[in-house]
Amino acid sequence: MDSRTSRWRVRWSHGTVAELLTGRNNSMGVIRLCLATAVVVSHARVLGFGRTEFGRAFTHGQVDLGKWSVYGFFVLSGILVTRSGARLGLGRFLWHRALRLLPGLWVCLFLTAFVVAPVLYWRLHGTLDGFLGRGWGPVEYLRSNGAIQLNQNDVSGVMADAMGKGVAYDRSIDGALWSLYYEVLCYVGVAVLAVTGVLARARRAVLLITCLLGWLVIRQAVGDRFWAGAFEASYLHPFDLPLVGFTNPVLVIYLGYAFALGAVIELYRERIPVSDVLGIASLVALLVSARYGFLFVVGVPAFAYFLVWLAIRLPAPFRRIGARSDYSYGIYIYGFVVEQALVVLGFARWGLVPYLGLSLAVTVVLAMLSWHCVEGPAMRLKDLGGRRPGSRRASRSGRTSPVPGPASRPADHDRVTAAP
Known part of the structure; x- marks a missing residue:
């Protein structure tokens, strides 16, 4: 009997991930919303009141609620983006990924630079004189950050002035x-694995890559069970990539490890x-x-399985939340700037709960x-110039979906982003 149509009861196994995690008939939508909301909640204390983020005390400084949510996004993205990479050609895969990230980001950057920043500048100075003439202004903000990499953090010194005051x-x-x-960067990795045939014919290579990343994570934990993870690792140092900018290779390892765990779950789904x-x-x-202690060694793999299990086992009403309208990316990219704007405008003086409630x-x-x-209309362009990928019942690896029909339409998975 299908566990998702029966009463919720504890059982050793209800089937495999391949059988139960298909199409939209899961709770990934509500999980993504919870993860994105957790990021906003985590930032409220530090942005509004200069205190430590939620969760750092409980984890002895290993991680906070916001960064842990980012790891969750990377796990889910590893599952769904790997599925998309194995199914689509390179051009269409990159086109889908660009449509999912860039339009929403570009509008957010524009509103931040030309709406939020001027309002905050006026609030701080009582005039807009000098706003456009200062270094690192709104045009530079769009140019510096429009290609995903966050190379400029402020607009015309608005936040620096706010901190000074x-x-x-x-x-x-x-x-x-x-x-x-x-x-x-993880998307690029999936694209390379797909083009070289690894996803279709050599999935053990993905398992080996995941083990290598895991070993790099584990080696840092030896001798310090409460080490603070990626930002405190003692090997490798940040550098600037040509045409890209600042890159922290340790973050690539840690976040890549979470993403790779999701990829392994997807590629070995019929065995899990x-x-x-x-x-x-x-x-x-x-x-x-x-x-x-040992949060990154034990906690990340445990978290990966828990998210998949939760997405499948939550009661049916949860599967309807976020199934067709995915607000998680918008919550993630707008939450921080909203909280900063409300702080400068003086709303934090009401206290944490009213400030957080208004921010949310x-x-x-x-x-x-x-x-x-923005995002939904952009995603409707994903099949521009080609046939609907939903007409292809089998992945490039030759494995067919265990639940054929509308519930397993591949297009349903292209709405997910890790953005943490």
């Missing part, structure tokens, strides 16, 4: 955008059981490692507008 605590006007660059025992055990392992409300409204006016 004691009304803000962070110099970046939309610092959450930093992770998009590393997500794109959907087990309530393993799902609960993975949650316990996650919490224990967060509290007592404004962010959700902007995310809805972003989806319905």
Whole structure:
């Protein structure tokens, strides 16, 4: 009996991930919304009041709620982007990825540079004189950040001035955008694996890559169970890539590891059981490692399995949330700038709860507008110039979907981004 149409009961196995994680009939939408909202919640204390982020005390500084949510996004993206890469040709795969990220980002950057920043500048100085003439202005902000990499954090010194006046605590006007660059690097990795035939004919190579990344993560934990993860690793150092900019190779390793775990789950989905025992055990392992150490060694793999299990095992009403309208990306890219704007405008003086509530409300409204006016219309262009990929029932690897028909349409998965 299909566990998703029966009563919720604890069982060792309800089937495999290949059988149960198909199309839109899962709870990934609500999970993505929760992860994006968690990022906004995590930033509220540090942006609004200069305090530490939520979660750092519980994890002994290993990670905070926002960064942990980013890892969750990378796991889910690893699953769905790998599925897309194995199914589509290179050109169409890159076209889908660009449509999912760039239009929403470009509009966000434009609104930040030419709407939010001028308002905040006027709030701080009582005039707009000098706004366009200052270095690193709005035009430079668009030019520097439009290709995904976050190379300019401020607009005309707005946040620097706010910090100088004691009304803000962070110099970046939309610092959450930093992770998009590393997500794109993962997309490039999937594209290379697809073109070389690895996804279709040599999936063990992906497993080996994941083990290598895992070993690089584990080696840093030896001797320090509470080490703070990617930002504190002692090997490799940041550098500038030509035509790209600042790159932290350690972040590539850590976030790439989370992404690779998702890719392995996708490529070996017919061998991975959907087990309530393993799902609960993975949650316990996650919490224990967060509290007592080795979070990145134990917690990341446990988190990967827990997210997949949760996406399948949550009750049916949760599967309808975010199934057709994905606001998670909009929440992620707008949350930080909304919180910064409200801080400069003085709303943090009301206290944490009202400030966070208003931040979430404004962010959700902007995310809805972003989806319905920008992201959704852009995604409707994904099949421009070619036949609908939904007409292809089999992936390039020759494995057919275990649940044929509309529920397993490949196009449904191209709406997901890790953006953390």
